[in-house]
Amino acid sequence: MQKIDQQNMTAQKVRVRFAPSPTGPLHIGGVRTALFNYLFAKKHGGDFILRIEDTDSTRFVEGAEEYINESLEWLGLTVDEGVKQGGEFGPYRQSERREIYKKYADQLVETGWAYYAFDTPEELDKLRTDAEAEKKTFAYDMHSRLQLKNSLALSDDEVKQRIEAGEPWVIRFKMPEDTIVETKDLVRGEVKFNTNTLDDKVLYKSADKLPTYHLANIVDDHLMEISHVIRGEEWLPSVPLHIMLYRALNWEETMPQFAHLPLILKPTGKGKLSKRDGDKGGFPVFPLDWEMEDGIAPGYRESGYFPEAVNNLLALLGWNPGTEQELFDIDELISLFSIERVNKSGARFDPEKAKWFNQQHLMRKPVEELALMFSDDLNERGIAEDIAVIEKVTGMVRERVNFVHELWDQSFFFFEAPVEYDEKVVKKRWKGDVPAFMAELAPELEKVNEWVADDIKACISSKIEEKGLGFGLVMNAFRLALVGGGFGPDLMEIAEVIGKEETIARIKKACETIGS
RNA sequence: GGUCCCUUCGUCUAGUGGUUAGGACGCAAGGUUUUCAUCCUUGAAACAGGAGUUCGAUUCUCCUAGGGACUGCCA
Structure with a gap:
């Protein structure tokens, strides 16, 4: 048995790539792959390259490439080289690199590492379904290739004839036998494969003059001088093919190191996140x-x-x-x-x-920054408030929310009077002597000269003492009047921000509305 | 089916040949607070199973089970 070890890289510049297909929106798993590539590159002072793998002409989706760019920009994962940024190793879109791949595909055929195959997709489909019917699996591999329509089984003349007649063909990799392929994965350690279990993958198709992922990937990683391939675990099974391709192309010396990232799974149940x-x-x-x-x-x-x-x-x-x-x-x-x-x-x-x-x-964000975002939200609601007030409000309620868009629900009462009162709170807090007290409190508050939290509190406290009521009891009713419910930040602060007139108006309105 | 990968609280994870197996999210209880939230304290909660190696395995090896990926002229 032959043994192939992945070569250790000599010290060279770290260059990693994120290589998505523009077949739809970038999945969060893809985003994490991009992030890890970016972190690795920046950690080692290297380059982060974005390559668009659009070799499947049938799956192209309009707007997907722009979506990828915008996503990376939003996350701040700055791309050093790519379609938009340019670079010395372009083009960075695989559909623009057709001639490059053709050359290497031809080279592999010439050196005996690959061969032409004329089997139609329909024929292969049939072989697969037939095999399945017998509980077997069809593989285009060392066992079957001599029985199929390819340049290994057909005569040179016939092959030539078919090609010249314009018959569609593909180039398949001729997976060698009895070879143990070993890789030292950066996250998984040593992983071994026996080439006897591998099949002959399609590398290139005449139909659209494009390579498949495997060839394009190896050629581009080599030409773009990629030092480390960091990608999802779903690629682990194709590592032996990739290593064999580097060998076939005589690029083993500079083969990148591999790192296969674990998958992101569903919150519950089986399978990966969808x-x-x-x-x-x-x-x-x-x-x-x-x-x-x-x-x-x-x-x-x-x-x-x-x-x-x-x-x-x-x-x-x-x-x-x-x-x-x-x-x-x-x-x-x-x-x-x-x-x-x-x-x-x-x-x-x-x-x-x-x-x-x-x-x-x-x-962790500065209140000013949050306030600016909240201000946009308020504008959309038709509320134009002084930014100083918005900042104050934001500072008071931000610890109650997970998102900026939740700020409104926690602070609307700073900007408009409540239109309804939470029934549960009314039942629990607006009873006994409290309503009467609230009615008396309004005129008392009129007397507060300087409308600041401390003075408001002093006024209310003395009135409470005078009547001999519980502080908590009154405050809850007061809160109901100002907020409409049983939540929110410090009441005196709320009163101060909304102002004397508004505070008194809300108390009066509560007395009228809830009472009836 | 075949090949390969994986396995510590419900979840994300730390960790070691000898630990009370640590933290975080979530959950529960208590405290703080004028309410709610925050915050603080506390609690419940894990080494998949079985062999082997060893004085001793969660840790090393093997097997089993479970989970996952791949098995396209898709990436």
Whole structure:
């Protein structure tokens, strides 16, 4: 048996790539792959390259590439080289690199590592279904290739004839026999494969003059001088093919190192996280909103998540620094990240913890910044308030919310009088001597000269003392009048912000409305 | 079916050949508070199972079970 070891890289510049297909919105798992690539690159002073893998002409989706760009921009994962940014190794869109792949596909045929195959998709389909009927699996491999229509089984003349006649063909890799392929995966350690269990993958198709993923990937990673391939675990089974391709192309010396990331799984049940889980559980699985015929798939951005929070929560899905720290900004992630600390096992996505991350990052943000965002929300509601007031309000209620868009529900009473009163609270708090007291309190508050929290409190306190009522009792009723319910920040602060007139008006209105 | 990967509280995870197996989310109780939320304290909660190695295994090895990925002229 021959043994092929993955070569150790000589010290070279770290260059990693994120290589999505523009077949739809970027999935959150893809986003994490991008993030880990980015963190690894920046940690080692390297480059983060974005390559668009659009070799499947039938699955191309309009707008998907722009979606990818926008997602990475939103998250702050700055691309060093790519379609938009340019670079010395372009083009960065595989559909624009056709001639390059053709050359290497031809080379593989010439050197005997690959061959032409003329079997039609229909014929192969039939072989597969027939085999299935007998509880077997059809594979285009060392056992079957000589019985099929390809340049290994057909005469040279016939092959030539078929090609010249314009018959469609593909080039398949001729997987060698009895070879143990070993790789030292950066997260999984040593993994071995026997080539006898592998099939002859299609590398290139004449129909659209494009390579398949495997060839394009190897050629581009080599030509773009990629040092580390960090991708999802679903690629682990194709590692031996890839290593054999590097060998066949004589590029083993500079072959990148591999790291296969664990998958992100459903919150409950079996399988990996899908769009359906998001719909069911009410959380996004995409970074940005994505419009489809049957509605929009919600994105983290539009759902109110901060990019910092998304990076943070994604980073901790399958990685941790080994300390008890859980909250990080992107620079901390970069300095702390290490590929060796990436876990092997898949991680279930926890929507509750995702919210918690956002809340934590919300608390870390300056109030001014939150107030600005809240101000936009208020504008949309037709409320134009002084930014100083918005800042004050934001500061008072922000610890009660997970998202900026929840600020309104916790603070609407600062901007408009409550239109209804929570019945449960009315029943519990608006009873006994309290309504009468509230009616008497209004004129008393008129006498407060300087409308500030301390003086308002002093006024109310003395009145309470005079009547011999419980402070809590009165405050709850007062809260009901100002807020309409049993929640909210310090009452005196609320009263101060909404002003004397408004405070008194709300007390009077409560006395009238609730009483009747 | 075949190949490969994985397995610590419900979830994300730390950790070691000898630990009261640690933290976080969530949950529960108590405290603080004029309410709610925050905050604080406390609690319940895990080494998948079985062999083997060993004085001793959660930790090392093997097996089983369970989970996952791949098995396309998709990536």
